[in-house]
Amino acid sequence: LENYFQEFTNKHFQKIISRTGMTEGELKKAISRVVRLNPSPGGGSDDSYEDVQQIVPDFILEEDNGHLTFSMPRSSVPELRINKKYADMLLDAKGSSERAQKEAAAFVRQKIDSAKWFVEALKQRQNTLSKTMQAILDYQQAYFASGDETKLRPMVLKDIAEKTGFDISTISRVVNSKYIETDFGIFPLKYFFSEGMENKDGESVSTRELKKVLQECVDAEDKRKPLTDEQLVEEMEKHGYKVARRTIAKYRGQLGIPLARWRKEL
Numbered sequence: 001l002e003n004y005f006q007e008f009t010n011k012h013f014q015k016i017i018s019r020t021g022m023t024e025g026e027l028k029k030a031i032s033r034v035v036r037l038n039p040s041p042g043g044g045s046d047d048s049y050e051d052v053q054q055i056v057p058d059f060i061l062e063e064d065n066g067h068l069t070f071s072m073p074r075s076s077v078p079e080l081r082i083n084k085k086y087a088d089m090l091l092d093a094k095g096s097s098e099r100a101q102k103e104a105a106a107f108v109r110q111k112i113d114s115a116k117w118f119v120e121a122l123k124q125r126q127n128t129l130s131k132t133m134q135a136i137l138d139y140q141q142a143y144f145a146s147g148d149e150t151k152l153r154p155m156v157l158k159d160i161a162e163k164t165g166f167d168i169s170t171i172s173r174v175v176n177s178k179y180i181e182t183d184f185g186i187f188p189l190k191y192f193f194s195e196g197m198e199n200k201d202g203e204s205v206s207t208r209e210l211k212k213v214l215q216e217c218v219d220a221e222d223k224r225k226p227l228t229d230e231q232l233v234e235e236m237e238k239h240g241y242k243v244a245r246r247t248i249a250k251y252r253g254q255l256g257i258p259l260a261r262w263r264k265e266l
Contacts, residue, residue, distance in 0.1 A: 001034065008034075011264045028266045057181035059133050061144060068144055070133055070180070072126070086112055128166065132174045133189070135163040140192050147184035150213075154196020154206045197243075205241070211251050213239050218257055223265035 001008060007015045017027055059070045086108050092101075137144060139159065142151040157175070161168045175189035194206040217235045221227045227235060229248045236243045243251075257263070 011261060013264075013266055024266060031266065055179055055186055057186055058129065058178040059180040061137075061180060061182040068137060068141065070137060072130065072133075128170065129174060129178065131164045132160060132166070132171060133178075133180070135160045136175075136189060136192055139163070143192070144182065147182065150209045152192065152194065152206045152208050154204050155193050156195065157193065207251070210236070210241055210243065211255055213241060214248065214251050215255055215257070218252075218263070221263075223263065226260040226263040228260045 004016050004019065007013075007019075013024075013027060016022075017024060020027075022030075056074065058074050059072055062069050062071055089104065089108050136155075139155055140151075140153060142153070143149070145151075157168045157171045160166075160175075161171050164171070175193065178189050179186055180189060194208045196204045196206050197210070213236065214232065217227065217232055217239075229245050229252070232248045232252075233243060233245050236248070
């Protein structure tokens with residue numbers, strides 16, 4: 001690190017071997033020790049901490065005799081009703097000539113109308129959530145049945161808006177803040193949305209499927225000679241996906257996969 005830091009960070013391992021006279025095994029052993037070091041050893045002494053967000057799912061995926069459905073645990077609240085006492089107050093004030101009772105009756109009527117609106121708004125919200133989740137479940141039936149990411153169909157907000165009859169902005173608000181619990185994890189609803197493209201057979205596939213295959217190609221590569229973006233284009237084509245090099249670079253960046261020279265290992 002003191003004498004060959006630049007070569008080490010650029011992964012020019014052969015230069016280090018030739019200049020130091022060490023064997024490949026010795027360098028590999030040194031690297032395995034270096035990568036375990038903490039470049040900021042004082043970073044762990046900070047007493048401050050961020051609150052860990054606990055996710056409570058809004059939907060729970062369930063299976064009933066092979067039929068996929070869902071429940072909404074957070075919606076199981078007691079039925080809201082207006083207290084009968086206020087209705088009685090209105091009846092008592094009806095026909096009264098006293099100004100105080102008339103004012104009280106007008107105040108109570110206003111609050112009862114507000115309460116009715118609030119109850120109706122809650123029912124409408126539950127209906128919106130339920131219809132949106134059902135549309136997503138119907139659209140991504142194959143994925144929810146297996147948990148296989150490659151089964152995810154290309155799906156955008158417009159698709160669900162058309163199925164539900166809701167505005168795209170309404171669908172956007174729902175999917176950006178709600179979660180579903182499945183047997184294979186808890187996911188935000190926005191996870192199931194992705195653009196799509198056609199494979200060589202003319203079938204529409206989601207970008208999530210493409211990213212999964214790309215990750216598998218990188219995982220299977222020879223780390224001594226990592227695949228360049230051009231070579232990854234060829235590998236993807238072997239799997240049936242014709243993808244441009246700039247698209248590979250874009251997906252690689254989104255997956256947090258570094259350039260080929262940064263993935264090189266001994």
